[in-house]
Amino acid sequence: MTHPSSPPDAVFGHTTTRRHRGRRPGLRAGVAVTVLTAVAVGSAYAAGLGPFERDDAPDPAAVAQAQAFLADWAGGRLDSAGSRTTSPARAQKVLRSFTAGLDISKPELTAARATTEDDGTVRVAFTAKMPVTGLGTWTYRSELPVREQENGSWKVDWSLSLVHPHLSDTAKFRLEREDTPLPKVIDRNGTSLTGDAHPSLRPVLTQFARGGSGPHGAIRLVDRATGEVERTEATFGKKDGQPSDKPVTTTLDATWQAAADKALADTTGGKNASLVALRVDNGEILAMANSPATGFNRAVSGTYAPGSTWKIVTSSALLLKGAVAPDDVVDCPKYLTVGKSFHNVETSEFPGATFRKAFTESCNTAFIGLRDKLGDAELGDVAREYFGVGQEWHVGIPSYDGSVPVPKDETEKAASMIGQGRIQANPLIMASVTATAASGRFHQPTIVPGGKETTSTKPLPSSVVTRLRALMRATVTDGTARVLADLPGGIGAKTGAAEVADGRPNNGWLVARRGNVAVACVVEQGVTGGGSAGPILHSLLSAVPGDPS
Template sequence: MTHPFSAPDADFGHTATHRHRSRRRGLRVAIAVTVVTAVAAGGAYAAGLGPFERDDDGPDPAATAQARAFLADWAGGRLDSAGSRTTNPARAQEVLSNFTSGLDISKPELTPARATKGDDGTVRVAFTAKMPVTGLGTWTYRSHLPVREQKNGAWKVDWSLSLVHPHLSDTAKFRLEREDTTEPEITDRNGMSLTGDAHPSLQPVLNQFAGGGSGPRGAIRLVDRVTGEVEGTETTFGKKDEQPSDEAVATTLDATWQAAADKALAEKADGKNASLVALRVDNGEVLAMANSPATGFNRAVSGTYAPGSTWKIVTSSALLLKNAVAPDDVVDCPKYLTVGKEFHNVETSEFPGATFRQDFMESCNTAFISLRGKLGDTELGDVAREYFGVGQEWHVGIPTYDGSVPEPKDETEKAASMIGQGRIQANPLIMASVTATAASGRFHQPTIVPGGKDTTSTKPLPSSVVTQLRTMMRATVTDGTAHALADLPGDIGAKTGTAEVSEDEPNNGWLVARRGNVAVACVVEQGVTGGGSAGPILHDLLSAVPDDPS
């Protein structure tokens, strides 16, 4: 049975009085936030530069600039501004709003093509529209904008319904229909059912697993405005030939850990974007992955962040592997160190005469940077890949980003890479795995489904290096920057991280920790410090689940 997503009067050309969302069995679906790639018009185009460079007979650059600005405003949700660029501002704003909301479109991606000039002087700018329909997929089509010069010399988009979509008119509108589908049951490691209602952060993940069954299906229909009769189908979503599956999908997740992770983020992230991953040290099985906000982009496994000082676990491993430093060696920690640019410690702290162990405990940037000459330019990346699996292709069971440690371009970037900055990128899944590897000495590819393939190839860390890492991480909890976890029972080891984003934004806060057979990693965007922002989250998580999973 199919039923409309919205009421018949949600016609995308007249104001909708109400909307009715159909109730679905199974999982609520969510999609990742779609990145908007629409370029606002600027001085370069007004000057005749770029792909719309004007020739003697070509379109006026001001016309193409206006068209591009209209598309950028539409894509960015600035519908009042988009309307003001047309010959009918109020009507344009109304229709664009009803079109996107009525069809449950999140953030359009609108890409202009080359402009052409008609015999009557009208400039025509073709564009490709990619419209993400929540929970179903992307509707892609082509249209064009007519731009005309007004009496005052200004250029305006000549408003009509057909520029939104060629088939939208005074007599025809669109309707989104969703089909009820039976999703497969998804269970945790103990056979307990996992649902998006009980575990909000899992909604994107559960939807990906549901694709193994019948999956969400739907269509966008072109209908008569008066009768509601279907005149055509613009696009369909999902595969009609798939049959619902009654077989449950088993995962490595643990419902108890997942619930605690969701709760910790909800209560301690302070409304900031944040995510965490918990996994088993002995085999890499993912116990929980959570995000705040709970729906949308799964930054826990697909995010790309500078890991900041949590990366000093890998840097320390590289130094200890070649006996370039020992924990009791004195490695001074000044306030500042200049390597092409000035590097400093958090709150410009300093620790004269500090040992390398103390540098690790207090997360001293300048001390680690001063040791950059002990490593070759590719050595940090080699250690990350060969011992920690970072940058290899992981088969986790869902799409993931598996890290990048590129060779530094110069000495300044090499200095930054020593402290997890520069072009090094990771996410909580990667850093939880790094923590597990440091604690056990062996990399285990993270996985969220039992029995997945593993094409990685790594070698174990020497036991002496593992012992040194575990000792320094434990000292970071008892006497260092991870003191937020010191009151918890168990032999907990940890490392904090503060990662710079830009000069105008607060730093991201990181914390990784290991307790028994569980490794966890958390990042809080604009959290300022790891101990202050991620610390309370992991403290709540580990407090709520005192026992390791079997």
């Protein structure tokens, strides 16, 4: 994979001006700091400070901020990581570009020794272990400069070099994958799967290389302007050996995969999009597709706000505790202010709406108005305990398994009710959520039969499942998913429009269930789910009218 030359803030970095400010005199005079023990990204870190080191002892608040930054970065909470720096927007952009552009999944970032400089800057060293998809782990060391701000808080002083010491405004990284013999990969029925026949599987097929040499490649440091290689940062794989003669069996279905690739190729209009189809009864993945087909696997590793498709989980939480019933009047005004003004798509309103109407028309204000019915942590608890979201999944390829943090304030709680705020998911997660709502039981998604199962969930009560099915069916017959209404099979669905940063158009979402198949699709900048993801899933379900064998 190669990238064109780019300005500092376009691909893997940007420039900032570092501000140096000395410590305010007397700020911590007479304060003895003896022992600081902290945990960073799952690893313990202790700094023992003797009685003669008071003046140079790192401020605990500075170290805590550095550790929180590393934890957010490792956990994929890049907006939160950015907010802990002196340049939030640029930090978020670079961290996202760095991990996505180099196909890095689930970084492991471990804090080490912290020191204080003469000007008061606290430097926290850390070790980075970056798993490069399908190749191996890139390990390096860097450090975080943390500076005290005018208001007394501490921020990570943003610069490109803290991401990696060699990243700069003149040099960036490039991931190069070298051609390597791949094992034969077959679908659930023994049909051969190839990159030529199934374009979206090209990146995935390399991840199944086993035996022999496996895939190989390198991370190069290159000049931003010329693309000339300055040095090799890491190499992966051996160039001798042959792949195993034994074919790799997957849960994929060649028919569903071909239809998924075609649906994206024909109906995305050039927008980035991805989808996943899986079996409801056991979580086996039938198809995953991305547009563009090469590069980052958004379908299973992307991090998106799920928007109103998340109302399936919110509704489950409300129904589980009897906080609302389908015929209860919840109202649906155009606007509702909770710290900020929330509104419905196209500022629609439905006075005197029932909860059923609020669900089928995807009324944001009605759901936000029910936020006091749930405790602050309750939505995340339901997502984890019933839907498996946020637990560690073993899919068979690298995946992002979702995040539902406890809201920081009332505004964020309101946003989380409609799948915004800091909630993150992807089509794999939302296809699984749809399957769980339809069957009542979570099944860990998998692409390789017999995968490791480490999740622990509870079944949804049958009364909740019955209501969820009815709500999703009504969304197709009478609501925002009417785009699927002409298809047979008693399809149930939920649309979503998820706001994104920088004033860009909403991402469009649609999830659906027909028989034993659950599907989920997201279209970046698709504006509405029915208008952008709707035609894609209509094409897919039309092309494959029956359940998989």
